[in-house]
Amino acid sequence: xxxxAHAAEGATGYIIHHLTPLHFGEGFWTLHLDTLFFSAVLGGxxxxxxxxxxxxxxxxxxxxxxxxxxMLIEFVDNQVKDSFHGHSKLIAPLALxxxxxxxxxxxxxxxxxxIFPLIGSIMGIEYLRVVPSTDLNATFAMSISVxxxxxxxxxxxxxxxxxxxxxxxxxxGPWLLPFNLLxxxxxxxxxxxxxxxRLFGNLYAGELIFILIALLPWYIQPVLSFPWAIFHILIIxxxxxxxxxxxxxxxxMAHEDH
Amino acid sequence: xxxxxxxxxxxxxxxxxxxxxxxxxWPPLFDSLEERKKKIADGLAxxxxxxxxxxxxxxxxxxxxxxAKEQSSEIVTLAQKRANEIVEESKDTAKKEGERLLLxxxxxxxxxxxxxxxxxxxxxxxxxxxxxxxxxxxxxDKTKHQDIITKVSKQLS
Numbered sequence: 001x002x003x004x005a006h007a008a009e010g011a012t013g014y015i016i017h018h019l020t021p022l023h024f025g026e027g028f029w030t031l032h033l034d035t036l037f038f039s040a041v042l043g044g045x046x047x048x049x050x051x052x053x054x055x056x057x058x059x060x061x062x063x064x065x066x067x068x069x070x071m072l073i074e075f076v077d078n079q080v081k082d083s084f085h086g087h088s089k090l091i092a093p094l095a096l097x098x099x100x101x102x103x104x105x106x107x108x109x110x111x112x113x114x115i116f117p118l119i120g121s122i123m124g125i126e127y128l129r130v131v132p133s134t135d136l137n138a139t140f141a142m143s144i145s146v147x148x149x150x151x152x153x154x155x156x157x158x159x160x161x162x163x164x165x166x167x168x169x170x171x172x173g174p175w176l177l178p179f180n181l182l183x184x185x186x187x188x189x190x191x192x193x194x195x196x197x198r199l200f201g202n203l204y205a206g207e208l209i210f211i212l213i214a215l216l217p218w219y220i221q222p223v224l225s226f227p228w229a230i231f232h233i234l235i236i237x238x239x240x241x242x243x244x245x246x247x248x249x250x251x252x253m254a255h256e257d258h
Numbered sequence: 259x260x261x262x263x264x265x266x267x268x269x270x271x272x273x274x275x276x277x278x279x280x281x282x283x284w285p286p287l288f289d290s291l292e293e294r295k296k297k298i299a300d301g302l303a304x305x306x307x308x309x310x311x312x313x314x315x316x317x318x319x320x321x322x323x324x325x326a327k328e329q330s331s332e333i334v335t336l337a338q339k340r341a342n343e344i345v346e347e348s349k350d351t352a353k354k355e356g357e358r359l360l361l362x363x364x365x366x367x368x369x370x371x372x373x374x375x376x377x378x379x380x381x382x383x384x385x386x387x388x389x390x391x392x393x394x395x396x397x398x399d400k401t402k403h404q405d406i407i408t409k410v411s412k413q414l415s
Contacts, residue, residue, distance in 0.1 A: 025263070032264040039268060043275045050279070054286040059293035066290075073287050092288075093280040101275060132268075137261060141268030145276075 011215050018113060018211050019204075021135060022120075022127045032135055039132040042104040046097070072096065079245055084252035091251055094149070098142065099244040105133040106203055106236030110229055113210045133203040133239075136196065143195035146247050150191065153254040191250055195243060202239050206232055383411040 021032040053069035062070060076096045084091055108131045120128035132138040154163045167184045168177050206228075213225045387407060394403070 028262050030260070030262040030264070031267060032262070035264055036267050036271070040271055043271055047275060047278055047283070050283040050287070054283050057286045057290035059290050059297055062290075062294075066287075069287055070291055073284070073291060077288070090276075090280060093284040094276050096284065097272075097276045097279045101272075135264065137264035138268050140261060141265045142272055144265070145269050145272050 014215060015208070015211050017127065018117065019129060019134070019208070020127045021129045022125060032129075032137060034127070034129050035132045035135040035138050038108060038130055039101070039105060039138055042108070042132070043101055046100045046104060050100075072100065076244070080248055083245070083248050084255070086252070086255045088251075088255070090149075091248060094251075095244045095248050098146075098247055099240050102133065102142070102199065102243050103236060103240035105131060105138065106239055108132070109134075109203060109207055109210070109232060109236060113207070113214050131203060131207055133199055134207050136200050139196040139200040140192070142243070143192035146195065146250065147188075147192035150188070150250050150254045153251060157255050191246075195246055199239050199243055202235060206235060379411070379414055382414060383407075386411065 022034040024031045024033050049065070050069055053066045056063060057066055073096065076099060077092055080092045080095055111130065116130040117128045120126075129135070154166075158166060168174070168181055170180060170184065172180055209228060210225065213221055213228065216224065390403075390407065
């Protein structure tokens with residue numbers, strides 16, 4: 001299963017092969033084609049499904065698709081209402097997108113680890129890593145976008161001076177300005193990093209364990225991979241939920257004027 | 259595992275997805291949810307109103323029934339009174355009629371008695387006259403004793 005590129009044979013090679021993305025380009029301008037492709041396809045799936053529900057949306061008796069979509073909408077709306085008390089047209093749709101997209105990313109983890117690479121190798125694709133959330137670029141892209149939104153709303157709601165004052169004079173007052181600034185900066189920067197790394201770490205570790213299970217003899221595999229997959233159903237939903245809720249909380253903090 | 263241009267691509271995809279959701283997905287679905295909520299609330303309110311109206315209508319119906327009962331009993335009482343009056347009246351008329359009939363009969367009886375007496379008197383007079391005539395035929399002149407005969411016949415009455 002391992003490839004000439006890595007030259008290493010056996011278990012290590014297998015693991016490395018599975019965790020290497022299909023890449024294109026050099027240095028910073030490298031593109032992980034598999035991450036881009038699968039996240040776009042999954043995003044398309046999400047948009048397609050909800051657009052279908054939205055087109056047929058009626059206030060009467062909902063169909064199956066609309067019912068499911070409304071369930072998610074209501075769930076997300078409740079989360080937003082719980083922690084966000086302002087009025088924003090962006091936050092609820094943003095939260096819905098994050099929840100569904102991250103969930104679909106993570107869901108790719110439940111496919112058997114060898115299926116997609118096998119199909120890929122038949123089609124002549126050497127590397128294929130199908131779970132976008134095991135790519136730091138994907139998780140950081142989302143968390144940095146959220147970070148930009150936090151900065152944007154902080155400045156928009158509190159004004160540039162208000163935001164600067166908050167950075168400089170809180171929590172210890174004007175006399176400890178450098179400490180305040182340092183503390184606040186670390187706090188703000190920690191937000192996107194923790195968001196991205198939490199999701200990445202969970203899914204990367206989960207995928208790694210699936211790969212390790214796949215290395216065992218076939219008769220042991222089901223005993224381990226079955227409970228791990230069931231446990232993972234919880235993990236992938238929970239991670240999507242955490243990402244969404246933290247986004248809502250961070251943005252509502254950005255909206256609060258002290 | 260390095261950060262590279264994939265990040266930018268993912269951010270663009272993410273922005274597009276969020277924009278699309280915000281523009282085309284969230285509003286119609288959310289609106290339909292809100293509309294349904296409103297419909298249900300309206301329906302419940304209407305149902306409550308309907309029940310209130312039923313209670314009102316029941317009260318009204320009870321009132322109407324009570325009125326009708328009162329009226330009907332009044333009518334019955336009036337009718338009984340009127341019936342009693344009619345009975346009394348007819349009794350009176352009957353009594354008067356009876357008395358009248360009685361009087362008429364009495365008068366007729368009197369009249370007939372008078373007639374009979376008259377007839378009898380005439381007959382007795384005739385008979386007496388006849389007898390007397392036959393007795394006196396030979397010796398007494400009818401014209402001569404007419405006065406006496408008339409006196410006698412008058413005494414009979």
